[in-house]
Amino acid sequence: MSAAIDRNAALGTAEFARGDAGSAAGLRSGLPITQVDFGEFSRDMLSGFRWLHKLHGPIAMIEEGGQRVVFLFSPEFNQQVLSDTERYHARFFTVRGPKNSAQRRCTCGLLAMNGEQHRRNRRVVKEPFGLRAIGTYGDTIVRMTDEMLDSWRPGEERDIAEEMRQYMLRVTSRLLFGLDDPEAAYRLGDMIAQWVTLNQEVGVGALVPNEQFLNLYEELLKLAEVLEAEILGMIRRRRASGDAGADVLSILVRSHDEDGGLSDEELVGQAAVLFGAAHMTTAHSLTWTLLLLAQHPTVMRRLSDEFAADGGLDGGGRPKAVGALPKGEELSMLDRVIKESMRLLPASAYSQRINNEAVRLGPFDLPRGTGIVFTPLVTHHLPEIYSDPEKFQPDRWMTLRPSPYAYHPFGAGPRLCIGGPVATAIIRIALRQILTRYRLSVVPGANIGVHVESTMLVPTTGLPMQIHEMDGQFSASPMTGRIHELVEFDDAPAFSGDDATHAKVEVAAPRRPR
Numbered sequence: 001m002s003a004a005i006d007r008n009a010a011l012g013t014a015e016f017a018r019g020d021a022g023s024a025a026g027l028r029s030g031l032p033i034t035q036v037d038f039g040e041f042s043r044d045m046l047s048g049f050r051w052l053h054k055l056h057g058p059i060a061m062i063e064e065g066g067q068r069v070v071f072l073f074s075p076e077f078n079q080q081v082l083s084d085t086e087r088y089h090a091r092f093f094t095v096r097g098p099k100n101s102a103q104r105r106c107t108c109g110l111l112a113m114n115g116e117q118h119r120r121n122r123r124v125v126k127e128p129f130g131l132r133a134i135g136t137y138g139d140t141i142v143r144m145t146d147e148m149l150d151s152w153r154p155g156e157e158r159d160i161a162e163e164m165r166q167y168m169l170r171v172t173s174r175l176l177f178g179l180d181d182p183e184a185a186y187r188l189g190d191m192i193a194q195w196v197t198l199n200q201e202v203g204v205g206a207l208v209p210n211e212q213f214l215n216l217y218e219e220l221l222k223l224a225e226v227l228e229a230e231i232l233g234m235i236r237r238r239r240a241s242g243d244a245g246a247d248v249l250s251i252l253v254r255s256h257d258e259d260g261g262l263s264d265e266e267l268v269g270q271a272a273v274l275f276g277a278a279h280m281t282t283a284h285s286l287t288w289t290l291l292l293l294a295q296h297p298t299v300m301r302r303l304s305d306e307f308a309a310d311g312g313l314d315g316g317g318r319p320k321a322v323g324a325l326p327k328g329e330e331l332s333m334l335d336r337v338i339k340e341s342m343r344l345l346p347a348s349a350y351s352q353r354i355n356n357e358a359v360r361l362g363p364f365d366l367p368r369g370t371g372i373v374f375t376p377l378v379t380h381h382l383p384e385i386y387s388d389p390e391k392f393q394p395d396r397w398m399t400l401r402p403s404p405y406a407y408h409p410f411g412a413g414p415r416l417c418i419g420g421p422v423a424t425a426i427i428r429i430a431l432r433q434i435l436t437r438y439r440l441s442v443v444p445g446a447n448i449g450v451h452v453e454s455t456m457l458v459p460t461t462g463l464p465m466q467i468h469e470m471d472g473q474f475s476a477s478p479m480t481g482r483i484h485e486l487v488e489f490d491d492a493p494a495f496s497g498d499d500a501t502h503a504k505v506e507v508a509a510p511r512r513p514r
């Protein structure tokens with residue numbers, strides 16, 4: 001029996017379901033509730049989300065020992081929750097830590113704030129992400145992309161997922177903190193990445209606390225102290241030097257000094273969370289887009305032709321990559337590619353809310369404090385909105401106008417990502433520079449794993465690619481792995497090895513990350 005058939009057969013007896021999902025307690029009561037093992041469910045959320053949607057449709061609930069979490073899959077439910085910030089509060093996935101702890105302060109970024117505090121902080125934190133400010137970052141991003149590309153050589157194999165991670169560590173550090181020293185940038189970036197991962201591990205462990213969880217928790221609190229000291233050091237150095245820098249932290253520090261904007265405590269939280277929100281989401285978006293382009297040679301050829309025709313520069317000789325995204329038919333091939341890649345493989349896999357008062361949501365009467373999850377991983381693949389949803393078809397964006405709650409790679413409503421325009425500018429510049437200088441192809445037979453981790457859609461097995469001179473010889477490679485659960489690769493030759501996992505799988509049974 002092929003691996004694909006095995007996995008489809010396992011749909012009704014997924015590892016995280018308690019007993020047979022079809023006869024779960026909720027279904028007997030007529031409500032779309034499924035009893036699960038929370039620990040198992042959170043280990044394979046990619047399968048879990050899709051499995052719940054297949055079982056229940058636009059809204060579903062999971063339950064274990066009286067604890068309940070609701071999942072929204074349709075644009076209508078997304079809108080009901082995401083547009084109402086009074087009733088539905090943000091629920092940041094991190095562990096908050098004890099009052100007055102560094103952990104508590106490091107997690108006090110926009111993602112964790114609500115009400116008036118959120119509105120005030122958002123007004124200030126948004127400033128350095130306006131289109132005018134982004135315009136000043138363009139040349140720096142171009143230079144940093146060139147630095148990365150100068151170290152690549154035709155004939156080499158590289159893990160492009162790791163390259164993008166390192167690249168975004170440098171770019172994020174530079175834009176947020178103005179760091180010129182790459183070693184210091186890596187150190188701080190790695191520290192924040194480690195902190196984000198630890199938060200996730202402790203968050204999952206908190207459901208079933210044991211000794212290992214307690215050790216991790218201690219480790220997290222200590223790491224937060226070191227992180228806070230590093231960030232406070234940066235803030236103080238800026239004040240001491242009367243820094244007039246254009247990086248985000250400098251702008252935020254100045255706004256504090258001039259307008260009584262944010263306190264140092266708020267600055268620490270904003271800086272840590274901004275870095276965490278920016279660097280891996282953008283790195284994964286770049287990785288997924290480079291994979292999709294390499295495996296769709298026809299699209300890649302058209303993109304390459306567009307680059308050749310427009311030279312990539314505007315009338316003033318500056319990179320043509322910053323500024324607002326035009327709409328519909330005015331979208332360039334590059335912008336259609338980016339939109340479609342973020343639809344198919346959204347780097348931010350899910351976010352959460354918590355209801356601040358008792359509410360009626362679809363068929364559920366929810367007591368105050370119920371967790372509510374929404375995920376573009378399902379909404380972006382709804383066939384009633386996106387025909388052939390698993391196919392990479394950038395041209396669909398010439399005519400398609402989904403509501404902001406049906407296409408939400410950057411979230412939607414009053415908590416829409418403030419870094420969306422800067423992330424898009426980085427991705428435009430990086431793709432243009434990488435793909436005018438080199439041709440990239442997936443290493444034949446590569447296994448491309450994908451997994452939901454720390455709320456992101458992560459390439460678990462890296463992205464091994466070969467670097468070539470830009471010779472225009474675009475062609476897809478045979479490859480295996482879970483990526484085939486989310487994307488149908490029309491142009492890719494079949495993998496002829498023993499592993500049958502390249503076969504398209506509609507809804508996979510949950511598996512541990514590889």
Ligand code: HEM
Pocket residue numbers: 090110111122273274275277278279281282285346347348351352408409410411412414415416417418419420422423
């Ligand atoms: C491709 C890259 C990115 C993706 C996919 C992404 C995705 C998202 C999503 C989905 C949200 C909404 C979360 C929610 O509603 O709970 C969000 C919020 C946010 N993002 Fe991004 N983001 C990206 C890049 C960035 C960058 C570059 C920055 C900053 C430098 C940033 C900073 C933020 C902040 C501060 C929020 C919270 C906004 C609020 O709650 O008011 N993001 N992002």
